[in-house]
Amino acid sequence: MTGLRHALVTGGGSGVGRAIAHALADAGMEVTICGRGMEALEAAAKEYSRLHPIAADVTDAASIASLYKQAELERGAIDVVVANAGIAISAPAAKVSLEDWKRTLDVNLTGAFLTVQPALSGMMARRSGRIVFIASTAGLKGYGYVAPYVASKHGVIGLMRALAAELARTGVTVNAVCPGYVETEMLERSVERIVEKTGRTPDEARAGLMACNPQGRFIQPEEVGSVVRWLCSDGSASVTGQALSISGGETW
Template identity: 40%
Template sequence: MSSFSERVVVITGGTRGIGAAVAERFRRAGATVHSPGRADCDVTDESAVQAYFAQVGPVDVLVNNAGVSSSAPLAKTSVDEWRGQFEVNATGAFLCTRAVLPGMRERDFGRIVTVASTAGLAGARYTSGYTASKHAAVGLMRAVAAEVAGTGITSNAVCPAFVRTDMTAASISRIQERTGRDEAAAESALAAATPLGRLLEPDEIAFAVAFFADPAAAAINGQTLVLDGGGIQK
């Protein structure tokens, strides 16, 4: 029997990219999967988050995957861009985690996995809002881990480098616009940023999420799993 049989899993931002791959992996493992997109649950809206999770009921695994990014030098980053990334990447994870945690405490079981980024552990040029918000998401994960230590609940984060998603495609387009490179050369420039030398595939992130979520991973709490081929070693 699958370790996720009869488990209820919620993956925010679960309609495409990493979220869709995570949702499919859990479905194959026998879980009951809810994978809301923004139209189903705006993770930045406190009332919408409360209503959504009240409708879903008890949650065994929460995957905080909803995320946005933009790129600009710090001096050209608007307050709206800054706030927008924090609202989704950090506040969204906070609101969803807060919604499921009481029920997990009642049942003394739960897995909270935050899809962060290598940008949550190291800085990069032109990504001030994204990097700061992903650092905040990792910090939230660690604070939650400290609160649930010694219980049947864990809180961890996966931190991938560039993944083959629509978000990365937008980054490639920006490189093309700014440098005049063709699509292949722009993708290679991103891939060269890590020792892996290629873009990650969404299924690779799904594997890491499922690893943290497995009931057998009960001793792993407050950790970041970096997927970049060895560039960041923690």
């Protein structure tokens, strides 16, 4: 990965973000991981000497500015930004509160923009960089009972395409990775909500979610990490503006 030395991964303390951070560290990068709580970040950092935790809130521009200032002071310019932090709230559309709607878009869409914006000028000046948004198959199709999440992830795909078009001649690539259901803590919370609201058993709830994947399985976090690592490699230099579905054939 010529010239790419320092990566930022939001939501890097658990699940998909943690797997991405591990994959980039394995590729030789120093990886700044951020999230709102230091406990999970510090636990992840203990596993890899190349992982460096900093607490930050992706919905707060001042917090992100502070994150960049500290990370770049300690480890140099950020060459790779992976906007992974996100939340999901489940409810029938008719019952979604305005607060939950705004919170979901604030974290998933505005937070993604605030995460990458500070990196743009430096990347363009260096004519090198990688921006990867972790979206979802929900950015490529519709799902019931998660309207704010679907809307926010469609917005992330639009943001990615706009930035890819704007930066196409700068040497900076911009892509999105769109996983289906990934076997993480977030998935377990989805299972718990299904059990609570439908009376199904946990196994029945998991089977229902797994059925969305034509391969009949859940995506593993390490698979997403591998795709992000490839998008940051020299071999992906001509790949930009793409929404890559990691879903066993659910979407394309």
